[in-house]
Amino acid sequence: MFRFTDNxxxxxxxxCNLNCKYCYEGSKIKSSKKQMSxxxxxxxxxxxxxxxxxxxxxxxxxxxxxxxxxxxLYDWEDFKECIRYIHRRAKKFPxxxxxxxxxxxxxxxxxxxFFAADKCSIGISFDGFSTRERMPEEKTNYxxxxxRDLKKSTGVRFSCLSVFSRSNMKNWFTDMVxxxxxFDSFGINVLVPSENNDDLxxxxxxxWKYWLEPCLKSYLSDSPIKERFVxxxxxxxxxxxxxxxxxxxxxxxxxxxxxxxxxxxxxxxDPSLNVHNCDKYLEEGTFIKNRYEENLDSYDFLGLxxxxxxxxxxxxxxxxxxxxxxxxxxxxxxxxxxxxxxNLSRYNEYKLDTTMCDIYKRVFDFIRVNWxxxxxxxxxxxTKTILGINPDFIRELENTGYFITIDSDINTIHLYKEK
Amino acid sequence: MKLxxxxxxxxxxxxxxxxxxxVTLYDMNNGNFLKPVENTSETxxxxxxxxxxxxxxxxxxxxTKDIVKNDISISEIxxxxxxx
Numbered sequence: 001m002f003r004f005t006d007n008x009x010x011x012x013x014x015x016c017n018l019n020c021k022y023c024y025e026g027s028k029i030k031s032s033k034k035q036m037s038x039x040x041x042x043x044x045x046x047x048x049x050x051x052x053x054x055x056x057x058x059x060x061x062x063x064x065x066x067x068x069x070x071x072x073l074y075d076w077e078d079f080k081e082c083i084r085y086i087h088r089r090a091k092k093f094p095x096x097x098x099x100x101x102x103x104x105x106x107x108x109x110x111x112x113x114f115f116a117a118d119k120c121s122i123g124i125s126f127d128g129f130s131t132r133e134r135m136p137e138e139k140t141n142y143x144x145x146x147x148r149d150l151k152k153s154t155g156v157r158f159s160c161l162s163v164f165s166r167s168n169m170k171n172w173f174t175d176m177v178x179x180x181x182x183f184d185s186f187g188i189n190v191l192v193p194s195e196n197n198d199d200l201x202x203x204x205x206x207x208w209k210y211w212l213e214p215c216l217k218s219y220l221s222d223s224p225i226k227e228r229f230v231x232x233x234x235x236x237x238x239x240x241x242x243x244x245x246x247x248x249x250x251x252x253x254x255x256x257x258x259x260x261x262x263x264x265x266x267x268x269x270d271p272s273l274n275v276h277n278c279d280k281y282l283e284e285g286t287f288i289k290n291r292y293e294e295n296l297d298s299y300d301f302l303g304l305x306x307x308x309x310x311x312x313x314x315x316x317x318x319x320x321x322x323x324x325x326x327x328x329x330x331x332x333x334x335x336x337x338x339x340x341x342x343n344l345s346r347y348n349e350y351k352l353d354t355t356m357c358d359i360y361k362r363v364f365d366f367i368r369v370n371w372x373x374x375x376x377x378x379x380x381x382x383t384k385t386i387l388g389i390n391p392d393f394i395r396e397l398e399n400t401g402y403f404i405t406i407d408s409d410i411n412t413i414h415l416y417k418e419k
Numbered sequence: 420m421k422l423x424x425x426x427x428x429x430x431x432x433x434x435x436x437x438x439x440x441x442v443t444l445y446d447m448n449n450g451n452f453l454k455p456v457e458n459t460s461e462t463x464x465x466x467x468x469x470x471x472x473x474x475x476x477x478x479x480x481x482x483t484k485d486i487v488k489n490d491i492s493i494s495e496i497x498x499x500x501x502x503x
Contacts, residue, residue: 046494054497089497259453301483304476307442311469314446314453315434327448 001275001294002048003303004310006061007266009278010044012036012082013074014271018103020134022163022197033271035074040273041082045089045096047296053093055302061095072106080114099123101161103134104143107150116156121184123159128175131168133200148182159184165191165200169210176225187228192342204355208362216366219374230363233334237367238380238413240333242393245384259317262341264310269296278341313340316350324352331357331364372402375415382411422447426471436472438465 002008014034016023036044045064052060064086071079083098090096100115101123115122124147127134134140150156160183164172176186188211193201202210215230239245260266263277270276273296300306317337321327326337338353367374371393374380386406397403402415422431434453437443444453445466467475 042494046497049497050493299480299484301480302442304442304479307436307444308473308476310453311434311436311444311472314444315469318433318446318448 001296001298001300001303001306002051002062002267003056003300003306004264005048005052005267005306007063007065007261008044008048009065009067009266009268010036010041011067011069011268011270012041012071012079013069015073016069016103017073017105018070018135020163022133022165022191022194022200031270031272031274036269036271036273038078038081038085040271042085044269044273044296045085049089049093049096051300051303053096058093059095060093062093062097064096064098066098066100070103070106071100072102072111076111083118101125104147104158105135105139107147109150109154112150112154112156116154121157121159123161124183125162126160126179126183127162127165128168128172129178130171130175131165133163133165133167144179144182151182157184158182159187161187161189163191164188164202164207164211165197166202166206167200169202169206172210173214173225176227180223180225185228186225192339194346204359207356208359212359212363213366216363216370219378220370222377224378229336233363234367234374234378235381235383236333237364238371238375239382239384241368242371242390243382243386243413244388244390245382246387259314260336260340263313264306313350317352320350320352324354326352329357329361331360334364335360372397372400372415375404375413376402379407379412379414382413386411386413422466424468424471425465426467426475429468431466431468434469436467436469438467438472438475442472 011031012035014031033040048062048064052062066074066079066082068074086096086098099120102125104122104124104126107122125134126140126144129137129140129144135143147158151158160176160179162168162172162176168175172188176183190207190211191197191201211227212230215225215227216234218224219226219234266278268276268278275294275296275298317340318327321332321337326332326335329335335356336353338351338356340350343349343351386408389404389406394404397415401418403418404413405416406413422435423429424431432447435445435447437445445451446453
């Protein structure tokens with residue numbers, strides 16, 4: 001079941017010190033164990049390594065995501081032992097690594113020093129200063145100030161992940177700009193409608209107005225807010241439209257692909273070592289009882305069962321795309337189509353989110369019109385191997401005094417001006 | 420040019436499985452590999468439709484269940500690889 005999995009979202013603990021209204025993790029999950037023992041962690045990691053790196057390829061990527069609940073409520077000595085174990089395995093399997101996603105409230109100097117020394121950035125769940133859905137405003141201010149102090153004193157690095165909803169959307173962009181000294185990168189999860197959160201889910205126009213448009217416009221400056229999904233769309237535009245490229249290197253997939261990686265490149269493990277397709281919306285939705293679940297010890301020779309499920313999943317999505325006309329849409333390479341884990345738990349079927357069609361076309365058109373300005377201010381990474389440049393775009397540069405440069409070592413393009 | 424399933428001889432469409440010593444997944448609509456199943460440099464010698472691949476996978480799983488011994492723990496295997 002791990003043969004093709006490079007992301008394991010592991011709920012090492014279901015304990016949490018917050019009670020966010022929109023949370024889909026943690027305490028609602030029906031696991032007989034609330035904490036993953038170190039022995040179970042080692043068993044799960046070695047099972048994944050065996051299938052991924054021994055039966056597969058020794059250089060295959062495998063990222064263990066410490067998740068929860070709140071991961072730093074996991075016993076700290078056990079946590080360190082788990083990380084040491086990952087390092088031990090990484091000596092032989094060099095692309096086995098880890099990351100952490102936390103609400104940041106438990107991070108003290110000792111923890112910050114540990115992660116600084118380990119050169120591992122900590123993901124912080126931060127929605128902005130204006131929302132009370134996660135925690136009171138005074139607590140948010142305390143958190144950010146504390147993290148700033150820790151960064152200054154220990155050198156630890158942080159990245160930011162926000163839940164984008166109606167309670168924070170109007171101030172989200174300015175809040176991210178004001179914390180760009182603290183966070184190396186930004187990402188969002190857009191809150192989708194559920195029985196409890198219908199009033200908080202932003203519309204497609206609101207997503208454009210408060211998230212996509214301001215982020216895209218920031219690319220026309222020297223200090224862009226490179227939110228991960230917007231950045232992915234910019235990179236994909238250049239990779240697929242401006243450049244001639246070849247898909248020789250299989251990149252990580254997951255939420256950011258038309259065929260999302262749920263159940264194949266992304267898998268969730270709870271503290272009882274039950275395996276699920278994805279951590280999203282595990283315990284919500286009318287049809288949640290139909291969700292895919294397996295035990296760690298289930299037999300799957302060379303990942304064939306995984307491929308079977310994935311092949312069927314791809315076919316379902318392709319059929320949907322053909323019905324909706326998505327396979328002919330000019331912006332299809334930027335579009336995600338929606339969260340299929342969510343659709344399965346709420347509607348018991350795969351669906352494509354057509355409410356965002358107009359929005360993704362707007363994103364494509366914006367990048368198309370402003371591609372020169374974007375390249376003047378940014379080094380854009382291609383997601384595939386660069387073979388050449390689309391001559392239509394070279395012609396658009398004529399008489400501007402600008403030339404495209406390609407750095408093949410880091411697979412990026414940029415504009416430079418002829419002196 | 421149409422491709423046909425090596426087993427049932429039906430025309431191949433949509434998702435196709437390329438099988439040799441490993442498995443590759445193709446999108447027949449545009450000829451691309453489907454991530455994240457690794458594409459290999461070896462030439463695929465069998466193209467299967469979904470139904471035939473499912474039967475192939477079930478058969479292999481069944482055959483190998485008895486062959487694979489469970490008296491060595493996974494961690495021992497991984498440790499053994501590590502310290503060779």
